[in-house]
Amino acid sequence: xxxxxxxxxxxxxxxxxxxxxxxxxxxxxxxxxxxxxxxxxxxxxxxxxxxxxxxxxxxxxxxxxxxxxxxxxxxxxxxxxxxxxxxxxxxxxxxxxxxxxxxxxxxxxxxxxxxxxxxxxxxxxxxxxxxxxxxxxxx
Numbered sequence: 112x113x114x115x116x117x118x119x120x121x122x123x124x125x126x127x128x129x130x131x132x133x134x135x136x137x138x139x140x141x142x143x144x145x146x147x148x149x150x151x152x153x154x155x156x157x158x159x160x161x162x163x164x165x166x167x168x169x170x171x172x173x174x175x176x177x178x179x180x181x182x183x184x185x186x187x188x189x190x191x192x193x194x195x196x197x198x199x200x201x202x203x204x205x206x207x208x209x210x211x212x213x214x215x216x217x218x219x220x221x222x223x224x225x226x227x228x229x230x231x232x233x234x235x236x237x238x239x240x241x242x243x244x245x246x247x248x249x250x
Contacts, residue, residue, distance in 0.1 A: 125219025
């Protein structure tokens with residue numbers, strides 16, 4: 112059974128489908144806990160600061176992207192926490208997964224930044240190659 116589940120989420124459709132799979136893994140396991148990893152990369156961080164004048168607005172904007180994910184977990188009464196990570200999404204997720212010895216990482220096959228995926232290789236591919244735990248990639 113998977114007790115420590117890492118769910119990479121950015122609010123995209125693929126990450127919402129990944130959330131649904133994470134819920135399936137966790138819902139019949141009372142020991143299961145899902146950690147939602149939301150990664151703020153350098154470019155997004157600069158854009159966020161330019162569009163939101165104060166820290167409160169910035170925090171609300173980021174939380175809004177996880178609203179659906181959190182609602183799905185609350186509906187199923189699944190224990191969870193949100194971790195905001197900073198840096199390049201792939202390496203940040205891998206580092207967190209490896210350092211916290213998660214049992215499985217669940218990630219969508221595509222995120223919000225499709226240009227970056229086409230140019231640099233997908234975040235899900237980087238996570239699947241480098242994480243020391245099983246990785247479930249959801250289409």
